[in-house]
Amino acid sequence: MVLLQVEKVSKFFGGVAALNGVDFGISSGEIIGLIGPNGAGKTTLFNLITGFIRPSQGQVILEGRVISHLPPYEVASLGIIRTYQKTSIFPALTVSQNISIGHHRWSQPGFWAALFHARPHVEERAKTQARVQEILEFLEMTWAADSTARNLSYGDQRKLEMAIALSSQPKLLLLDEPAAGLNPEETLGMMRIIEKIREQGITVLVVEHDMKLVMGICERIVVLNHGTKIAEGTSEQIQNHEEVIKVYLGEEDEELN
Amino acid sequence: MELFLQQLVNGLIIGIIYSLVAIGLTVIYGIFGILNMTQGTFFMIGAFAAFFLTKNFGISYFLSIPLAMVITGAVGILVERSSVRTLRGQDHIVFLLSTSGVMVALENLALVVWGATPRQLSSPFVPEPVVILGVFLTRQKIFLFLCAAVMVFLVKWFIKTSRIGRAMRAVATDQNAAALMGIDVDRVFMVTFGLGAALSAAAGVLLGPIFGIEPLMGQLTLIKAFVVVIMGGMGNITGAFYCGLILGVAENLGAGYINVDYKDAFGLIILVLVLLFRPQGLLGRGGLR
Amino acid sequence: MNQKRWLFQVIVVGFILILPFIFQSAYSHHILVSSGIFILLSLGLNLIMGYTGQMPFGYPLFFGLGAYTTALGSTLLGTTFWHGLVAAPIVAGIFGFLIGYPCLRLRGPYFAIVTLAFAEIFGLILKNWVSLTRGSMGIPGISSPKIVIPGLIDFTFNREIKWYYLVVAICALYLLVNRSLIRSYVGEAWLAIRENEDLAEAVAVNTFKWKMVAFIVGAMMGGMAGCVYAHYYNIVSPDLVGLYYVTIAFNIVIIGGRGSLLGPVLGGILFTAVPEYLRASKDLRQVIFGVIMLLGIIFMPQGIMGVVNDIRDRWFRGR
Numbered sequence: 001m002v003l004l005q006v007e008k009v010s011k012f013f014g015g016v017a018a019l020n021g022v023d024f025g026i027s028s029g030e031i032i033g034l035i036g037p038n039g040a041g042k043t044t045l046f047n048l049i050t051g052f053i054r055p056s057q058g059q060v061i062l063e064g065r066v067i068s069h070l071p072p073y074e075v076a077s078l079g080i081i082r083t084y085q086k087t088s089i090f091p092a093l094t095v096s097q098n099i100s101i102g103h104h105r106w107s108q109p110g111f112w113a114a115l116f117h118a119r120p121h122v123e124e125r126a127k128t129q130a131r132v133q134e135i136l137e138f139l140e141m142t143w144a145a146d147s148t149a150r151n152l153s154y155g156d157q158r159k160l161e162m163a164i165a166l167s168s169q170p171k172l173l174l175l176d177e178p179a180a181g182l183n184p185e186e187t188l189g190m191m192r193i194i195e196k197i198r199e200q201g202i203t204v205l206v207v208e209h210d211m212k213l214v215m216g217i218c219e220r221i222v223v224l225n226h227g228t229k230i231a232e233g234t235s236e237q238i239q240n241h242e243e244v245i246k247v248y249l250g251e252e253d254e255e256l257n
Numbered sequence: 258m259e260l261f262l263q264q265l266v267n268g269l270i271i272g273i274i275y276s277l278v279a280i281g282l283t284v285i286y287g288i289f290g291i292l293n294m295t296q297g298t299f300f301m302i303g304a305f306a307a308f309f310l311t312k313n314f315g316i317s318y319f320l321s322i323p324l325a326m327v328i329t330g331a332v333g334i335l336v337e338r339s340s341v342r343t344l345r346g347q348d349h350i351v352f353l354l355s356t357s358g359v360m361v362a363l364e365n366l367a368l369v370v371w372g373a374t375p376r377q378l379s380s381p382f383v384p385e386p387v388v389i390l391g392v393f394l395t396r397q398k399i400f401l402f403l404c405a406a407v408m409v410f411l412v413k414w415f416i417k418t419s420r421i422g423r424a425m426r427a428v429a430t431d432q433n434a435a436a437l438m439g440i441d442v443d444r445v446f447m448v449t450f451g452l453g454a455a456l457s458a459a460a461g462v463l464l465g466p467i468f469g470i471e472p473l474m475g476q477l478t479l480i481k482a483f484v485v486v487i488m489g490g491m492g493n494i495t496g497a498f499y500c501g502l503i504l505g506v507a508e509n510l511g512a513g514y515i516n517v518d519y520k521d522a523f524g525l526i527i528l529v530l531v532l533l534f535r536p537q538g539l540l541g542r543g544g545l546r
Numbered sequence: 547m548n549q550k551r552w553l554f555q556v557i558v559v560g561f562i563l564i565l566p567f568i569f570q571s572a573y574s575h576h577i578l579v580s581s582g583i584f585i586l587l588s589l590g591l592n593l594i595m596g597y598t599g600q601m602p603f604g605y606p607l608f609f610g611l612g613a614y615t616t617a618l619g620s621t622l623l624g625t626t627f628w629h630g631l632v633a634a635p636i637v638a639g640i641f642g643f644l645i646g647y648p649c650l651r652l653r654g655p656y657f658a659i660v661t662l663a664f665a666e667i668f669g670l671i672l673k674n675w676v677s678l679t680r681g682s683m684g685i686p687g688i689s690s691p692k693i694v695i696p697g698l699i700d701f702t703f704n705r706e707i708k709w710y711y712l713v714v715a716i717c718a719l720y721l722l723v724n725r726s727l728i729r730s731y732v733g734e735a736w737l738a739i740r741e742n743e744d745l746a747e748a749v750a751v752n753t754f755k756w757k758m759v760a761f762i763v764g765a766m767m768g769g770m771a772g773c774v775y776a777h778y779y780n781i782v783s784p785d786l787v788g789l790y791y792v793t794i795a796f797n798i799v800i801i802g803g804r805g806s807l808l809g810p811v812l813g814g815i816l817f818t819a820v821p822e823y824l825r826a827s828k829d830l831r832q833v834i835f836g837v838i839m840l841l842g843i844i845f846m847p848q849g850i851m852g853v854v855n856d857i858r859d860r861w862f863r864g865r
Contacts, residue, residue: 050748076750088748090741101738104731105750111759114730115723121730128731168749292655343844350601350654354800355843357603361793362836368829476789480666483659518674525663525670532660533648 001028003203004049004080004172009058009068011044011227018044020227021058026172031194031204033218035211037247040224042207043085046174050082051075062172077105079171083161085180090164091150095141096132098149098160102167103128135163139193155186162193172203179210191217215239223247259391264513265506266392272505273405277460278478279485279497280412281453287429287492288449291349294356295336296457296482297475298363303329303458304465304474305367308378318380318466322404325462326455333454334447342446360479367472378465401463408459409498412452416494421448429492457482477521484528562714566707575706577822582713583775585814587791588798589720590767592810595799597736598757599743600654604661605795607645607668608638608765610787612772614672617685617782627691627703630773638769639762646761650754665787672784684783688776709778716774717811720767724807727763736760790828793835794818801842803851812850 004026011019019041026032034042047053049060051072060068067075090098107127109120136142139159144152149160158178165173175194179187191213198204208214214221215235223231223244231241238244282296306328307321316324340355382396416422421444427435428445436442461474468474485504489496504524512520566575591605615637616630625633649660672679679685691703691712703709727733735756738746747753776782785791794817802813821831846853 073747073750073752073754076748077752081750082748084745084748088742088745090738090745092741093737097734097737101734101746101751102749104735104752107731109731111732114732115726117726117730124731164745164749292659340840340844348654350658351843351847353601353603353655353658354796355840357793357796358836358839358841358843360836361789361839362833365829365832365836369827369833480663487656487659519670522667522670525667528663529660529667532652532656532663 002026003028003063004205005061006045006049007059007061009045009048009055009060011041011048011053012056017227019048019055022224022227022229023058024222024229024232026203026205028203029198029201030220031198031206031218033214033221034205034207034224035209035214035221036224039226041227042224043176044227045224046082046176046207049075049174050080076168079105079169080174081105081165081168081170081172082174083165083176083178085176087154087157087161089149089157089160091148093149094146095144095149095152095160095163096136096146099132099135099163099167100128102164102169103131105168131167135167138166138196139163154181155183158182158190159193162197166197166202170202172205173197175204175206175208177208178206179208179213187213260513261510262390262392264509266394268506268509269502270398270402270505271464271509272502273402273409274460274464274501275478275481275485275504276409276498276501277405277463278457278482279489279501280409280494281456282482283486283489283492283494283497284412284416284425284456285449285453286486288425288445289341289352291341291352291356292483292486293450293453294353294360294479295333295363296453297477297479298360299329299333299454299457299475300461300478301364301367301470301472301475302332302461303455304378304461304470305371305472306458307462307465308376308470311379318378322459322462326458329458330451330455333450333452336454337446337450341450342443360475364472364475371472373471373473375469375471378462378470380466382466395467397466401467404463405460408456409494412456413494421445425449480528481521481524484524484531487528487531563711566710572706575710577819579706579709579713579778580822581815581818582710582717583771583778584794584798584818585717585811586713586720586771586774587768587795588802588810588814589717589724589807590764590771591795592764592799592802592807593724593767594760594764596806597733597740597760598650599740600650600757600761601658601796602661602761602764603658603792603796604645604663604665605764605768606787606791607661607665608642608768609772609775609791610665610668610672610782610784611638611641612769613776613782613786614679614685614772615769616773616776617688618678620688620776621685626689627773627777630777631770634769634773635766636769638772639766642762642765643758646758646765650757650761662792665792669784669787672787679784682784684781686781688780688782690780691777703777713774716770721807723763732756732759790832793832793839797835797839797842799849801838801846801849803849803854806849806851806855809849809851 002025006022006024009019009022010017022045034045036042044053048055051067051070051074055068059066062078062080067078090101103124107124109124112118113120136145139162141156141159141163144156149157152160162178178194179190182190187210194204194206194217206214206218218235221233221235221238222229223238225247230243230247231238233241278296278300281299282293285291285293303325306325307318310316310321310324311318336359340359341352344351344355380397382400384395386393386395387399416425424435424440424445425448427438427440428442432442481504485497485500488504489500504527507527508520508523511523565578587609590608594600594602594605612634615634616625616627619625619630619633645661645664649657652660673681693699693701703712735746735751738751739753739756743753772786798810798813798817801816802811803809817835842849
C-alpha cells in the first residue's frame with residue numbers, strides 16, 4: 001500500500017534546479033534510505049515533503065491526497081513528522097516536557113477544558129503522561145525524565161529528538177541524518193531504534209551518509225545526485241549500480257587528486 | 258482644479274520632509290537591519306538646535322541648518338554607541354526597545370526643559386504668500402523644497418560614489434564579507450547613524466519655521482517615516498524619496514477632498530495595508546540603494 | 547518542600563491583605579490601587595510577550611477600548627461597572643481577534659509597528675469623533691461601582707481602600723486564569739512556541755492558533771484593566787492609548803521579567819509606587835522610564851525575575 005508518492009517533483013531556486021523530476025513511492029511499513037553526495041537535494045526534498053517549501057513542478061501525495069500546497073503544521077497533523085540535521089529540541093524544558101509536546105497531534109482537550117481543568121483536560125494529561133513514560137522506556141531514557149534538555153549529551157539529545165517525533169504517533173517519520181556525530185556503538189543503537197520504530201507500524205524515510213546504517217536497515221534506497229534520482233533499489237542493487245559507484249568513487253578520485 | 262493643485266503642492270512640500278526623514282531611517286535599516294525609533298527625536302533635536310543657535314547665538318537661519326545637522330549627527334552617534342552597539346548580535350526586536358527607551362527619555366527631557374508650548378523658529382523669509390499659477394506658497398516653503406531636493410540628491414550621490422558610501426553599501430549587503438575585505442564596519446555604523454540623524458535634523462530645521470516647534474513634534478513624523486520606508490522598500494533611498502512625496506500628496510488630497518481631521522490616519526491606513534498585503538514594500542527589497 | 551512553599555504563599559497573601567492597614571493614608575491607598583491597575587495591564591502584556599515572543603507596541607489600544615466601552619456604556623446607557631467588567635474584555639477580545647489574525651503573521655519589528663499604527667488610528671478616532679467621545683476632553687462622570695441588594699446591602703466603592711481589595715480580587719482572577727492556562731496543554735504549546743517555534747510546528751502544534759489565543763486573552767485582560775481604570779478615575783481620555791502607557795507597560799514587563807507571573811507584579815509596584823512617592827513630574831518620570839528601559843534591555847534583559855532566578859539557581863547549585 002503506497003503511503004507517500006513523490007510524483008515528478010522539481011524545485012527551482014532562481015535558475016538552479018535543486019530538484020529535477022524526482023519520482024518515487026514509499027509503501028507502508030518500509031524503511032527507505034535516501035542517499036547522495038552533499039548538495040544532491042536531500043534536505044530540499046525533505047523540506048518539500050514536510051511543507052516548508054512548495055514544488056515548482058510535480059506533487060506530493062499522501063494516502064491518495066495531494067499535500068504539496070499545505071503548510072508545515074498541516075502536513076505534520078496529517079502524520080508526517082521529521083527530525084532535523086541540526087539538533088532540534090526544546091532546550092529549556094525537561095525531557096518529559098519535550099516529549100509530551102508531541103501529543104498535540106492526537107489529543108486536544110480544547111481551550112475551555114484546559115482553562116477550567118475539566119475532565120477532557122485531566123484525561124489528556126493522563127494519556128500524555130502514559131505515552132511519555134512508554135517512550136522513555138522504549139528509548140531507555142527513563143533516567144533522564146527530569147533533566148533539562150540542553151544539559152544532555154549530544155547523543156542523548158539526538159535520542160530525545162527521536163522521542164519527540166515518536167510521541168506524535170507519526171504515520172511517516174522523516175529522519176535527517178540521525179547518526180550524524182554518533183560513534184559506531186551509538187550508531188548501532190540508533191539502527192536498533194529505527195527497526196523497533198518500524199515494528200510499531202511506522203514508516204521511515206532516512207537520509208544518511210553513514211553507509212553501514214543505510215545498507216544495514218533500509219529495504220530500498222533512493223539515490224540522488226544534483227537534484228535527480230539516479231538509482232533506486234535494494235542495497236545490493238545500489239552497491240553494484242554503475243552510476244552510483246561513479247558518483248561516490250568519482251568523489252574519492254577527486255579527493256586523491 | 259485649484260483645490261487639487263493647491264493640495265498637490267502642499268503635499269509635495271510636506272512630502273519631501275517625510276522623504277528626508279525616511280531616507281535617514283531607510284539608510285539605518287539598510288545597514289543595521291533595525292527600525293530606529295529615535296528618528297523622530299532627531300527631527301525634533303535638529304529643530305531645537307537651530308532654535309537655540311538662532312535665538313541665543315544670533316546665528317543666521319541658513320547657517321543653523323548645517324550646524325544643527327552636525328550637532329544632531331553627533332547625538333545620533335552617541336545614541337548608536339549607547340543603545341545599538343551595546344546590543345550587537347541580538348535579536349532585532351531588542352533594538353526597537355532600546356531605541357524606544359532613548360526616544361522616550363530624550364523627548365520627555367525636552368518637555369521638562371522647554372515645556373509643551375510650541376516655540377517659533379524664526380527664518381529670514383517673509384511670511385507673505387507668493388502666488389504661482391493660482392497656488393499659494395511662501396518663500397520658506399519654496400526654499401524648503403529646493404534645499405531638501407538638493408540634500409536628497411547629495412545623499413544619493415554620496416552613497417553611490419564616495420568611499421564611505423561604497424563601504425556602507427558593502428556592509429548593507431554582507432557585513433561579514435565587508436569586514437573580511439578590510440572595511441572598518443564600526444566606522445560605517447557611526448557614519449550611518451550620524452547621517453540618518455543629520456537628515457532628520459535638516460528636515461526639522463526646514464519645517465520648523467512653518468508649523469512651530471515643540472518637544473513631541475517628532476512622534477507623528479516617526480510613524481509617517483515608517484510608512485514611507487515600508488512603502489518604498491527597506492534600504493531603498495529612491496523608493497523612500499518618491500514614497501515620501503506620495504504620502505504627502507495622498508494626505509493632503511485626502512484632507513482637501515475627504516476629511517481634514519483624519520489626515521494623519523491616511524498614512525497609518527496605508528501602513529497597515531502595505532504590511533498586511535505586501536510586506537516587502539511597493540518598490541523594493543534588501544541591501545542599500 | 548511543598549509545605550514551605552504553601553506557607554510562603556500564605557504569608558504573601560496575608561501581607562497583601564493587610565497592606566492598607568500598614569500604610570493608612572488615603573494617598574497611599576491610591577498608590578496601591580493605581581499600581582494594581584498597572585499590574586493588571588502588564589499581566590496581559592506579559593502573556594503576549596512572554597508566550598508568543600512578540601511585542602505589541604500598540605497594546606494600550608485594548609486598554610483604551612475597554613475603558614471607553616465602559617465609559618460610553620456608563621454615561622450613555624447607564625450601565626454599571628459590573629456590566630463593563632463583562633463587556634470591556636469582550637470588546638477587547640473581538641478586536642484582539644480582528645487585529646491579531648492578520649498581524650500575527652508578521653515578524654517582530656513589523657508586528658510591533660503595525661499594532662502601534664492601529665493604536666494611533668484608534669487614538670485619532672477618539673480625538674476626532676467628538677460627538678461620541680468628546681475628543682481630547684475625554685468622558686467624565688463615569689459611575690463608581692455599587693453592590694446593592696435592597697434591604698440588605700448598599701455598598702459603594704467610593705474609597706480607595708475598597709477599591710484596593712476589588713483590584714486585588716481581579717488581580718487574583720488574572721493570576722488564576724494565567725496559571726490555569728499555563729499548566730495545561732495550552733501553556734505547553736506556548737512554551738514550545740517560545741523555545742523552538744519551527745520544531746513545534748513540525749510536530750503538529752498549531753502555532754498560529756496558540757499565538758492568537760495568547761493575543762486575545764492578553765487583549766481581554768487589557769480591556770478589563772481599562773474598565774477598572776475608567777470606574778476608578780471616573781474619567782477617560784485619549785491619552786490612555788498614548789505613549790505614556792505604552793512605556794510604562796513595557797517597562798513593567800521587561801524590567802519585571804517576561805514570562806513569569808511575579809515579574810509584572812514586582813514591576814508594576816516599582817513603576818507606579820516609586821515615582822509617586824518621589825513626586826516626580828509626569829515628564830520627568832518618563833525620562834527616567836526611558837533611561838531605565840534602555841539600561842534594562844542592555845544589562846538585565848531577563849528582568850528582575852531573571853536576576854532573581856539566576857541567584858536562586860546559583861544558590862541551589864552551590865549547596
